[in-house]
Amino acid sequence: MEQTKSLKNEKIDLKLGNFGSSPATKPSLELVDKIMNDVGTSSFERLSKQQPSCWFGEWGVCCRICYMGPCRIPTVRFKNGATRGVCGATADTIVARNLLRETVGGASSHAEHAFEIAETLKLVATGKIKGYEIKDRKKLLSVAKNLQVVSDGKTDMEIANEIADISIGDFNKVDNAPMNWVKAYAPSSSYKHWTELGIIPTNAWIPIMNAMHRTSMGNDADVTNLLLDDLKMGIIDGYPGLTMSSEISDILFGTPKPVSSTANIGVLKEDYVNLAIHGHNPLVAEKVLEWAVNLNEEAKKLGAKGINVVGVCCSGNEVLMRHGVPLAANEMQAELAIATGALDAMVVDFQCIWPVLGEVASCYHTKLITTMPYVKIPGALHIEFSVERADEVAKQIVEQALLAYEKRDPSRVLLSKKTEPMIGGFSVESIVELLGKINKEDPLKPLIDSIVSGDVYGVVGIVGCPNPKLRKELYTERLINVLLKNNVLVLVTGCIAHISAQEGFMNPARVDEFDIGEGLKGTLKALGKLAGLESLPPTIHMGSCVDNSRIGVLVKLLSERLNVDVSALPVIASAPELIAEKAVAIGTWALSMGLPVHTAPELHIEGGEQVKQILSENLKGSIGAETFSELNPEAAAQKMIDMIREKRIALGLSS
Ligand code: BF8
Ligand code: SF4
Numbered sequence: 001m002e003q004t005k006s007l008k009n010e011k012i013d014l015k016l017g018n019f020g021s022s023p024a025t026k027p028s029l030e031l032v033d034k035i036m037n038d039v040g041t042s043s044f045e046r047l048s049k050q051q052p053s054c055w056f057g058e059w060g061v062c063c064r065i066c067y068m069g070p071c072r073i074p075t076v077r078f079k080n081g082a083t084r085g086v087c088g089a090t091a092d093t094i095v096a097r098n099l100l101r102e103t104v105g106g107a108s109s110h111a112e113h114a115f116e117i118a119e120t121l122k123l124v125a126t127g128k129i130k131g132y133e134i135k136d137r138k139k140l141l142s143v144a145k146n147l148q149v150v151s152d153g154k155t156d157m158e159i160a161n162e163i164a165d166i167s168i169g170d171f172n173k174v175d176n177a178p179m180n181w182v183k184a185y186a187p188s189s190s191y192k193h194w195t196e197l198g199i200i201p202t203n204a205w206i207p208i209m210n211a212m213h214r215t216s217m218g219n220d221a222d223v224t225n226l227l228l229d230d231l232k233m234g235i236i237d238g239y240p241g242l243t244m245s246s247e248i249s250d251i252l253f254g255t256p257k258p259v260s261s262t263a264n265i266g267v268l269k270e271d272y273v274n275l276a277i278h279g280h281n282p283l284v285a286e287k288v289l290e291w292a293v294n295l296n297e298e299a300k301k302l303g304a305k306g307i308n309v310v311g312v313c314c315s316g317n318e319v320l321m322r323h324g325v326p327l328a329a330n331e332m333q334a335e336l337a338i339a340t341g342a343l344d345a346m347v348v349d350f351q352c353i354w355p356v357l358g359e360v361a362s363c364y365h366t367k368l369i370t371t372m373p374y375v376k377i378p379g380a381l382h383i384e385f386s387v388e389r390a391d392e393v394a395k396q397i398v399e400q401a402l403l404a405y406e407k408r409d410p411s412r413v414l415l416s417k418k419t420e421p422m423i424g425g426f427s428v429e430s431i432v433e434l435l436g437k438i439n440k441e442d443p444l445k446p447l448i449d450s451i452v453s454g455d456v457y458g459v460v461g462i463v464g465c466p467n468p469k470l471r472k473e474l475y476t477e478r479l480i481n482v483l484l485k486n487n488v489l490v491l492v493t494g495c496i497a498h499i500s501a502q503e504g505f506m507n508p509a510r511v512d513e514f515d516i517g518e519g520l521k522g523t524l525k526a527l528g529k530l531a532g533l534e535s536l537p538p539t540i541h542m543g544s545c546v547d548n549s550r551i552g553v554l555v556k557l558l559s560e561r562l563n564v565d566v567s568a569l570p571v572i573a574s575a576p577e578l579i580a581e582k583a584v585a586i587g588t589w590a591l592s593m594g595l596p597v598h599t600a601p602e603l604h605i606e607g608g609e610q611v612k613q614i615l616s617e618n619l620k621g622s623i624g625a626e627t628f629s630e631l632n633p634e635a636a637a638q639k640m641i642d643m644i645r646e647k648r649i650a651l652g653l654s655s
Contacts (some may be wrong), residue, residue, distance in 0.1 A: 016029025106585025
């Protein structure tokens, strides 16, 4: 701690932000010193070296899609300079094209994730692979029903085969019929708006190709036309992306139920072989977990007490939700998990895996193992994964962790023993089951009653990432605090779930410790008792980022049960520490459904007056929703509460 004290206040603040403010997380601050000493770099150090950041990029007015450029438009901010690119593109055209390309990046990530899982279901259903099976028959039947697959008289494999064909077909069909997953899972009011706007996709791949085409040099320059396509890309993200991924993963691996676990870097254990699972693909994560169990005795032969599997970012959320694997680190903390010197291996698949991890791992005994043919990282050991060879590959990965354990240098280990208890695993099914204990015939009614009475004033889905730009201010924790105080039910996913768990917002035992509004606290306690807990946790963990689909399903159920437009519900989506294009795509999907969407930092649209006008104003007239940005978390929370109040008044509820 000597060194910490010797640093300037500003630097200490940065460190506080990195691990949250709770007593459980404070000991981990030392890791920031350690990574600077051992490796010479950290996220905050790299961020500081990027300052001042380029405002053209931040405002979205830099275009580099052709070699007459790069072009940038200073006149959106200053009096002098270019008003157009060499080709004549205006600031608004450039901003709209850039935004659409960001959304394509996110939608492509989620679509490929879904496609790989749908292909796996096909291989399982046709008996072509052995390592996976249908674990959740109930979910199989419910997905079949949603997709209008007749189940009667068919075997599970036949049903699964039809689901797989429909899912894969949604990517490669070339007719003009709406995509099956969109028809099946979109809220009816949203579907109606999309039909009127003509933005229902018929296929996942063609619109992605078209969006890249139309945003290349010399094509679509019409801002409204580009933004309509942006909404379509959001729909692609939502259904043949998020929803297909979660629903088929549930069929293959089980639908989550409430589960106890622990969070924080302290979940790494000195006397165990520590193996972290990082990325997003449950096809990899589930197998590695299975083989860690299979090879547990091998660890004991090496003198360890066993193999301790821990989760990082969304793969962590996947295995937490289904198996209670502890949450070690969010995306931004992955490098610090390695810097403990106690992590023997980190296996990664796709998305949110920082290239720096190779360099960090090479400073320790840690084996960083890449698995995807399209995600290789200098400094990592590549063991290529395929579902056909899943068992063999997962075994090799765990064996690498065992080999690395023997090389661990105890003198370089810095571990905290502090962990934070948590409850996760809230699928829609588990929430409905819980509410069904109050009203079996109409399980949503108790939740609706709580909203009507104001005990639950509204609902905010807080999703996305830990952004070093805002982590230092503890943006997410502060936002959650204000919402809870005002009786707003907070649903979380992704890395926000990690932040929330580390802060204690998922620990039912701390429900009296936080300043939670009496109505919400009473509701959490009453529902918790029904679940056999002292209370539900202050924030409800609904899963990984693809599991935002679970929030989408809940929104669909509520709007259809109440027969109101999604935009009328007192529900808001927030990405308070936005990083990834995926988060932009998820927000675009939420917006397209009719939910107001808050982001911080602001989307890269500041330089596009018309773009801003459409997203923050005009869309209210068609889909009933808007985007807004607010960099102060308390002000953002207040704005959400005000919006919820307006919606409540419009619904005739108490304000
Ligand atoms: O998909 S929350 S930093 S890990 S993008 Fe990435 Fe953001 Fe974390 Fe999960 Ni989601
Ligand atoms: Fe410049 Fe137009 Fe080329 Fe963009 S497309 S870089 S604005 S010339």
